[in-house]
């Protein structure tokens with residue numbers, strides 16, 4: 001993390017990801033807060049400084065020093081396409097899963113326990129207000145259908161870019177011309193089969209072009225953009241983070257109106273996830289394809305485990321969800337050497353052992369699910385999941401990998417990934 005820290009933020013990885021990424025920063029701030037509160041606050045503040053006027057937190061904030069990334073700011077062209085984008089800093093027009101309020105709550109708890117409340121009080125107040133407008137943006141503009149679930153317009157918004165979750169929808173897209181482009185990501189990984197294919201990439205860029213044509217305007221996008229999905233993982237995280245924001249709000253003495261607004265948002269998302277997305281037969285929360293009559297996308301990936309993220313889940317549902325996570329489709333799949341959660345259940349359609357979001361394990365998501373299992377009181381299962389992750393990351397060549405093969409223990413993608421370090425710090429500091 002120290003190595004990847006530049007100026008006032010932490011790059012997700014030394015070369016592959018040279019800018020500030022939204023949800024990486026939230027996890028990294030949690031990691032920093034174990035030993036350097038100031039840097040943790042700065043991480044969140046730098047990100048929030050790039051917030052759009054409608055409340056959205058952009059998925060990437062570009063580092064002006066860094067030219068070697070595609071698609072860079074000139075591709076996104078946000079400042080010329082919409083008044084909503086900030087003028088002093090360049091960003092993309094996408095979002096990522098909203099873990100930020102969850103991070104802010106943890107930061108404030110650690111601020112209090114280190115006796116630094118008065119030093120950081122004004123700063124947490126400012127952070128709270130910005131996060132409140134972020135949550136209002138999500139509730140209003142990412143759910144015009146009033147389902148309680150959050151819409152995404154691009155697989156990159158999901159954080160699980162080329163997960164098999166998106167295969168059917170992506171296959172149905174018929175992109176016309178996209179401007180000529182040269183990928184840069186494939187220059188930084190030794191084996192390009194670990195990254196998305198060129199065909200997938202063309203569609204990613206085509207979707208970006210469509211968003212640009214619609215000026216990143218949510219009302220237009222929700223009506224006309226070809227990719228519109230209610231994202232189960234995004235929605236589960238939204239419920240968890242909204243609860244965290246309302247708890248933070250209570251501790252900061254916010255008004256009853258604000259607190260009840262947050263409570264009803266959390267309740268609505270919880271109901272949406274349980275009623276519209278949860279599939280009894282598979283015990284998974286499934287994404288909904290809004291361009292195909294809200295069809296449930298029935299693929300077994302770690303996003304389906306999002307039910308456990310709901311803070312107000314009843315005991316029976318929490319147990320079902322925990323069993324699924326620790327069972328034979330996920331952490332205890334018979335092929336895995338390490339009992340960690342794979343991104344996709346082995347051998348389901350679209351699964352690939354070493355390929356990006358198609359099979360390997362992401363320590364950061366393991367940490368999030370570990371947190372949730374603990375939150376629901378399954379201490380034994382949480383302890384086992386923590387230990388399996390620590391064992392995997394202690395493998396000789398693990399190198400804080402971006403993602404890892406849980407069958408062989410091989411590190412994949414980028415080495416020295418910041419959020420992998422952050423969650424390892426968390427696991428080692430909190431058992």
Ligand code: 2M8
Pocket residue numbers: 012017021023024059096156158159160161185
């Ligand atoms: C990956 O996403 C970027 C695009 O945003 C990429 O594929 O180039 C994802 O794993 C995403 O979840 C993550 O935030 C980002 C940086 O770690 O990398």
